[in-house]
Amino acid sequence: MIAANLIAAAGGSFTPPGPADFNLPPVFGEVTKPMILLTLSAVFIFVLTYAMARRAAIVPGRLQFAGEVVYGGVRNTIARDNIGSEHYMRFVPYLFSLFLFVLVNNYFGLIPLLQFPSFSRSGMAYGLALLSWLLYNGVGMWKHGFLGYLKHTCIPAGVSGLMLVIIVPLEFFSNILVRPVTLALRLFANMFAGHLLLILFALGGEYLLFEANASVMNIFGGVMSFVMFFGITVLELLVMFLQAYVFTLLTAMYVGGAVADEH
Amino acid sequence: MEGTLNMLGYGVATIGPGIAVGLIFAAYINGVARQPEAQGRLQTIAILGFALAEALAIIGIALAFAL
Numbered sequence: 001m002i003a004a005n006l007i008a009a010a011g012g013s014f015t016p017p018g019p020a021d022f023n024l025p026p027v028f029g030e031v032t033k034p035m036i037l038l039t040l041s042a043v044f045i046f047v048l049t050y051a052m053a054r055r056a057a058i059v060p061g062r063l064q065f066a067g068e069v070v071y072g073g074v075r076n077t078i079a080r081d082n083i084g085s086e087h088y089m090r091f092v093p094y095l096f097s098l099f100l101f102v103l104v105n106n107y108f109g110l111i112p113l114l115q116f117p118s119f120s121r122s123g124m125a126y127g128l129a130l131l132s133w134l135l136y137n138g139v140g141m142w143k144h145g146f147l148g149y150l151k152h153t154c155i156p157a158g159v160s161g162l163m164l165v166i167i168v169p170l171e172f173f174s175n176i177l178v179r180p181v182t183l184a185l186r187l188f189a190n191m192f193a194g195h196l197l198l199i200l201f202a203l204g205g206e207y208l209l210f211e212a213n214a215s216v217m218n219i220f221g222g223v224m225s226f227v228m229f230f231g232i233t234v235l236e237l238l239v240m241f242l243q244a245y246v247f248t249l250l251t252a253m254y255v256g257g258a259v260a261d262e263h
Numbered sequence: 264m265e266g267t268l269n270m271l272g273y274g275v276a277t278i279g280p281g282i283a284v285g286l287i288f289a290a291y292i293n294g295v296a297r298q299p300e301a302q303g304r305l306q307t308i309a310i311l312g313f314a315l316a317e318a319l320a321i322i323g324i325a326l327a328f329a330l
Contacts, residue, residue, distance in 0.1 A: 019328075081303055181325075182318040189324050250314055253307065 014207045017199040022120055022192070034118040041104040041118070045097070074099050074248065082252040087259050091252070094135065099248040102128070102187065106240035109195055110233060117240070120191040122184065129184035132251040137176070140258030153258070183250060190243050194236045201229040273327035276320070283316035 024033045052067030060068060074096045079088040102119070109117030119125045140149040154171045155164065205225030212218045291309035295302050 077303075082307060178318060178322075182314070182321050185321045185325060186314075186317060189321060246310065246314070249310055253311060 014204070014212075017196060017203055019192075019196075021196075021199060024116070033116055034121045034124055037105065037108050037114060037116060037118045038124065040114075041101060041108065045100050045104055049100070070100070071096055078245075078249050078252045082249070083256040083259065091135075091255055095248050095252055098128075098132070098251060099244055102247050103241065103244035106191060106244055109191065109198075109240065110236060117191040117195055119187050120195045122188045122192075125184040125188040125191075128187070128247075129180045132183060132254065133180035136251070136254040136258045139255055143259050149258070152260075179254060183247065187243050187247055190239055194232070194239055197232050198229060198236070201225050201232060205229060269327040273323055276323045276327075280316050280320035280323075283319075284313055287312045287316060 026032050027036060049067065052063050055061070056064060075088075075092050078099070079092050079095050082088075083091055105118040105124075108114045109120070119128075137149070140153060143149070144152050150172075153175050154168045156167065156171065159167050202225075205222045208218045208222030208225060212222075287309055291305055294305045
């Protein structure tokens with residue numbers, strides 16, 4: 001806020017960053033930077049988990065220990081607590097890969113030279129949410145049958161009579177249509193907004209320090225801008241982890257709701 | 264400075280979900296403080312409530328860009 005006022009006061013031709021800054025030019029052909037980052041993350045995760053599991057020992061080494069902490073966390077606190085001890089093991093591979101994939105892609109936003117969270121392009125997030133949507137609906141239909149699943153997901157226990165007319169469309173709208181969209185947009189909007197904030201403070205600080213006329217206020221604003229840049233980076237470290245966690249947790253909860261027995 | 268009024272409207276619209284998310288986690292912290300062994304069960308409910316409340320803000324951001 002301070003920086004924005006100072007920029008207005010400086011009177012120069014500062015153009016604030018906007019959504020257009022995320023339309024990166026293609027690197028070659030039709031291939032853009034987010035595509036390369038997604039591929040890179042898949043390769044990175046494969047190599048990392050392979051190295052963790054390659055020499056699995058009873059007394060784990062450092063790398064294996066780190067892998068086991070992440071795997072154990074996803075398996076116990078995310079999968080088992082939300083899906084239930086009967087079915088959870090068959091979903092752990094998907095949830096574990098999902099968590100690592102989102103986490104690594106988010107942290108690409110803070111690694112120098114890469115510095116672009118892949119999911120700040122909405123298309124990438126929609127693709128990932130579509131996978132989760134297909135999974136939990138597919139699992140529900142496998143468990144209850146097509147009509148049984150629709151009944152299971154649209155009619156909450158203990159509702160009857162006239163209330164059904166109101167509740168059934170609402171539940172269908174909320175559980176089938178809105179869930180994948182919010183799942184994708186939550187991840188996208190958080191990554192997008194965080195990265196935009198970083199761009200804003202970096203560009204604003206650079207402009208105030210090196211391009212605007214060198215008054216005390218401008219220099220102070222520029223320095224404060226870079227201090228804020230650092231602060232937002234630390235906040236982003238937390239947010240990026242949290243978004244990966246929430247995405248995986250919600251997928252597990254949706255799957256858990258789909259495979260739950262009748263009330 | 265340029266931009267659309269949509270963004271100002273979106274800023275106002277996030278007040279509701281913001282308060283809602285705060286209330287949900289306040290209740291969650293209260294619950295865990297009173298009964299620490301219920302944390303696992305409360306956490307699931309809190310995250311679900313958080314996701315539902317935040318969905319309003321997310322629908323808002325979609326509409327702010329679309330309309």
